[in-house]
Amino acid sequence: MYSMIPQLIVNSLITSAVLAIIGIGLTMCFDILKFGNFAHTELAVLGAYLVFFFNVQIQWNLAVAMALAAVLTGLFAMFVDRLVFKKMREVVDVIPMITSLGLSIAIRNGIRAIWGSDIRVYDVQLSSGVQIFGAHFTYSQIWILGIVTVSMVGFHLLLKKTKLGKAMRATSDNRDLAEASSIDTERVTLYVWFIGGSFAALGGAMIGWDTQIDPMMGFMIVIPVFCVVLLGGIGNIYGVIIGAIILGFVQNFGIFIDFATLINLGGLLNIVDRVLIPVDYKPVIPFVILVIILLFKPSGILGKEKGK
Amino acid sequence: MQILSFINYWVNITAIYSIFALSLNFQYGHGGLINFGQVFFLCFGAYTVAITAQLGVNFAVSIVLAMAVSGFVGFLMSYTARNMGGTYWGIATLAVGEIVRIFFLNENWAAGGANGISFDVKIPYFEMVTLTLAALSFGFTRAVMASPFGRVIKAIREGDNLPLSLGKDVFSFKKKTMAIGGIIGGLAGALFAYQKQFINPEDFMPIETFIVWAMVVVGGKGRDMGTLGGAIIIQIFYVGTRFAKDFLPIDSNTLAALRMIVIGLLIMFVMMYRSKGFFPEKRRLYKVT
Numbered sequence: 054m055y056s057m058i059p060q061l062i063v064n065s066l067i068t069s070a071v072l073a074i075i076g077i078g079l080t081m082c083f084d085i086l087k088f089g090n091f092a093h094t095e096l097a098v099l100g101a102y103l104v105f106f107f108n109v110q111i112q113w114n115l116a117v118a119m120a121l122a123a124v125l126t127g128l129f130a131m132f133v134d135r136l137v138f139k140k141m142r143e144v145v146d147v148i149p150m151i152t153s154l155g156l157s158i159a160i161r162n163g164i165r166a167i168w169g170s171d172i173r174v175y176d177v178q179l180s181s182g183v184q185i186f187g188a189h190f191t192y193s194q195i196w197i198l199g200i201v202t203v204s205m206v207g208f209h210l211l212l213k214k215t216k217l218g219k220a221m222r223a224t225s226d227n228r229d230l231a232e233a234s235s236i237d238t239e240r241v242t243l244y245v246w247f248i249g250g251s252f253a254a255l256g257g258a259m260i261g262w263d264t265q266i267d268p269m270m271g272f273m274i275v276i277p278v279f280c281v282v283l284l285g286g287i288g289n290i291y292g293v294i295i296g297a298i299i300l301g302f303v304q305n306f307g308i309f310i311d312f313a314t315l316i317n318l319g320g321l322l323n324i325v326d327r328v329l330i331p332v333d334y335k336p337v338i339p340f341v342i343l344v345i346i347l348l349f350k351p352s353g354i355l356g357k358e359k360g361k
Numbered sequence: 362m363q364i365l366s367f368i369n370y371w372v373n374i375t376a377i378y379s380i381f382a383l384s385l386n387f388q389y390g391h392g393g394l395i396n397f398g399q400v401f402f403l404c405f406g407a408y409t410v411a412i413t414a415q416l417g418v419n420f421a422v423s424i425v426l427a428m429a430v431s432g433f434v435g436f437l438m439s440y441t442a443r444n445m446g447g448t449y450w451g452i453a454t455l456a457v458g459e460i461v462r463i464f465f466l467n468e469n470w471a472a473g474g475a476n477g478i479s480f481d482v483k484i485p486y487f488e489m490v491t492l493t494l495a496a497l498s499f500g501f502t503r504a505v506m507a508s509p510f511g512r513v514i515k516a517i518r519e520g521d522n523l524p525l526s527l528g529k530d531v532f533s534f535k536k537k538t539m540a541i542g543g544i545i546g547g548l549a550g551a552l553f554a555y556q557k558q559f560i561n562p563e564d565f566m567p568i569e570t571f572i573v574w575a576m577v578v579v580g581g582k583g584r585d586m587g588t589l590g591g592a593i594i595i596q597i598f599y600v601g602t603r604f605a606k607d608f609l610p611i612d613s614n615t616l617a618a619l620r621m622i623v624i625g626l627l628i629m630f631v632m633m634y635r636s637k638g639f640f641p642e643k644r645r646l647y648k649v650t
Binding site: 088089137140141144146147148149150151152154155156157158159160161162163165166169170272276279283331333334336337340341343344347348351 | 395397441447448449450451452453455456457459460463466467567568571574575578614615617618619620621622624625626627628629632633636
């Protein structure tokens with residue numbers, strides 16, 4: 054059991070990195086536009102399939118493929134906002150949310166119609182990777198962690214050091230006030246969609262790089278990504294990172310922890326022998342965490358307290 | 362003969378989905394509860410019937426049991442609505458629906474796990490039974506909505522403050538709304554199981570919830586007649602396009618994908634241009650004298 058810990062840490066970090074980079078777009082969109090976008094993870098799947106197209110179908114270099122896919126998905130997200138969600142800025146949140154549900158069904162099945170339902174892999178060379186502290190990293194995993202770190206730092210600098218970042222923070226704090234200070238909130242919203250879309254595409258591509266892709270994976274990750282966003286508190290991008298780390302570790306370690314010690318009160322009682330969460334229930338862990346957060350602390354761990 | 366059995370199938374499935382859509386319309390259209398886990402009612406209803414029918418329980422009793430179980434599930438689910446805002450609750454119910462499905466998928470002792478559960482009970486004149494029960498459900502929701510209880514849940518849909526100011530216990534009304542919705546949904550699940558004679562967790566994917574949402578929003582939320590219209594339109598489209606592969610040069614996977622694209626776009630367009638649906642709810646005005 055203990056010899057597995059380094060490897061579990063690596064797996065947890067990869068899960069966290071992917072969830073974080075996808076979650077950033079969702080949390081910004083949720084914060085500025087005030088609705089939960091169910092189609093957000095479909096952007097990740099679209100990005101993953103665009104990489105598949107460039108990398109496998111027309112045999113381009115993976116780096117070029119990922120950059121192109123990120124830009125194209127970002128543009129697609131902007132286009133969707135112009136075409137669909139722009140009409141819904143003033144209505145109650147249920148309507149854009151249901152619309153995003155319809156959109157997610159349309160995108161998912163569009164991908165299925167174009168690329169088919171089969172599982173796909175990228176054209177990456179299998180390499181032996183490296184051993185660090187007894188854990189095995191593949192080179193793609195090192196790249197994934199690197200790219201996510203760079204993207205996060207870059208986004209942090211964008212928010213804190215640039216005029217656009219300031220405008221984004223102002224819009225997220227109070228849209229009307231930002232507008233009154235002559236910030237073009239519509240333009241800010243477009244940038245948010247672009248960044249969110251490209252980050253999601255990178256995240257989706259990382260799933261494909263590390264493992265494999267299929268058209269249904271967007272639905273598989275939508276609840277975990279919502280879970281990460283709500284854990285961190287809506288609109289809090291640092292919260293997303295922390296939420297992603299928590300979820301990544303809980304999901305990977307959860308199925309290895311023996312709860313018997315806990316139930317026997319650390320040796321006081323002797324009721325049970327070994328209590329493990331069955332492996333089949335690994336995907337359920339984020340769902341349960343999500344319901345628990347929503348029940349007890351919907352504002353998340355680092356959430357801004359939005360007064361009643 | 363084939364066309365006749367096909368019409369039978371269509372009538373049954375439309376009647377069953379109409380009942381299912383009525384249950385969602387009751388919760389969302391009338392009660393304003395955004396339930397994205399609606400499929401768990403179908404799931405509990407169907408599994409109750411499958412398990413009891415295997416044990417030899419008769420048709421009527423198993424259906425009543427299914428409705429009771431499902432209603433109870435709805436009642437339990439409503440407890441999570443106490444401190445959750447509308448859209449948050451929607452996300453949570455979606456998660457709960459998946460938890461339920463994964464439970465049935467992995468627990469072989471409960472109902473066969475991934476292999477599902479089958480039983481062989483033929484109900485004579487089944488389409489008459491489904492149509493009658495659909496009509497009864499329709500009459501039932503109409504009657505409930507015409508009662509004082511119906512007026513209160515409609516008021517709650519528009520916001521908690523007004524009913525609270527009138528001394529109505531909002532949470533208790535939400536519990537009842539969920540329980541009634543669950544009972545109707547359980548009926549749909551029970552009939553679904555009798556129609557298919559075989560159920561497995563694949564039948565209860567979240568997509569079922571989204572299809573029934575499409576029925577309610579296309580038809581017009583808050584109007585039972587509209588919901589029936591939506592259910593009929595979506596089912597004609599859904600079942601009818603199965604034949605498209607006979608005269609179109611596409612494989613069944615692409616066809617299924619194209620069909621779902623249309624459903625997704627339909628939900629989007631209705632929300633964008635006719636957010637009240639094609640048969641919008643009629644506003645009832647009460648004369649003030």
